[in-house]
Amino acid sequence: MITTDWHEELRALTKAGAHYGHPTSRWNPKMHPYIFRQKKGIHVIDLVQTVRLLSEACQFLTVAASKGKQFLWIGTKKQASKAVMEHAKNAKCHFVNKKWLGGMLTNWPTVRRRIWKLQGLEARERNGYMELLPKKEASMKRKQLARLRKYLGGMRHMTRLPDVVVLIGQKEEITALQECAKLGIPTVCIVDTDCNPDLAYIPIPANDDSTASIGCISERLAGAIRRGYFLRNGKRNRLQAKMKHNKDPLVEVAI
Template identity: 35%
Template sequence: MEKVEVKELLDAGVHFGHLTRKWNPNMAPYIYMERNGIHIINLYKTAAKIEETSEALAKIAASGKKILFVATKKQAKDIVAEKAGAVNQPYITERWPGGMLTNFVTIRKAVKKMASIDRMKKDGTFNSLSKKERLQVNRLRAKLEKNLGSISDMTRLPGAIFVVDIMREHIAIKEAQKLNIPIFAMVDTNSDPREVDYLIPSNDDASKSIDKILSIVTSAIADGLNERKAERSEKEGKAKKADAKAKPAPKADAAVASEEEE
């Protein structure tokens, strides 16, 4: 895992917190100073927290569990979709579907509905519908795709969630807490860090800052996935060797067979 450079975080504006009057006192340990009525985050603490978070995320990815990214604010949506998508992780960037985690079975049904519409289109059933019905089905498919398309591969509850702006995504936080799903998050100076398991004290409003933090954490996830791949191919290689040893050489078999015939 690459070492986090404080200068890079500074250049990306990760240190800008909220107005001092909007602060959450529980963030005090991560605040360096106040400048022009704005809290400045201590980037040395941010760098340490990024390393801790990255290590934990890499382990979860290596174990084969998914990490669900949640960010519905304008500045974060596209970045999250791009970065999470690149490492094949599910994400929610539209509205958080209530019960996404606590009522996962219902959400899965909606995702399956998308798959069944796709099947209808393939096998020709769709064409036998009336024009009005086809329009309704297409609308439903588009709506499901918009809200749930990015989680269609998530067949079980995620191993963790990663949130940008915990105040905005408070419903997602509550659901994860209920189910004891580890919560990773970018936490700004106006939020309560006690809500999450792994926090990265950082500016969660500026796209440059969000981009920087997400690049680092998704790169750690990629490392975890590569580690898993390497372990798998090593296991497969060993299994093949063991199989080859267990099987008697075909030549010897043939010799034995011809002796018996004689």
């Protein structure tokens, strides 16, 4: 996490409204351990549990990133779309923030071919090939490119299935969550009071309908991933420096 001070984290999450749950009539009983109380017909999330699990999730992501793992962020609802794109890019991760197309993970070979198609069309656009086509054909190619960018643009550099998936909005991304479960991909997921925490590898109980709440938690998750990559790069640089320092000059001359 960006800071290890629990009091600061509690203040930040409270300010972001992360403790506001859904009406008591819409709750999932499995969220009971993460609910602090009811107030005016609304469940209030226990932010102490949120901070604990957020810290656990950040530690997990940092370790995974330090080992060179690949991450995919998923969040397609309006409140999450912008935050998912921004924080995934900042952490150098893949993302889907417009619409989850069924089979994007379980039918990966087909999706990979569509990504190749996207890359090919983008290359043609860059080298001016589109300008040489008849007007009607060029228009069709541009529409196809726009559609592929919309749904697969955040995955254009993905060459294999992700090692870890970060999900924002369990209800909306249930299909993606089921695909992760089928493939054994661990998930870090924000779960509101109407969600099932058992479906996520690490659930983070919090308000998943508030832009501020989503942004606050996403910032910390992205920071944990960046820290892991920084540790990995630092370790690699130290190893290269050590190898260079210990290089046998006689061997170098012989080569």
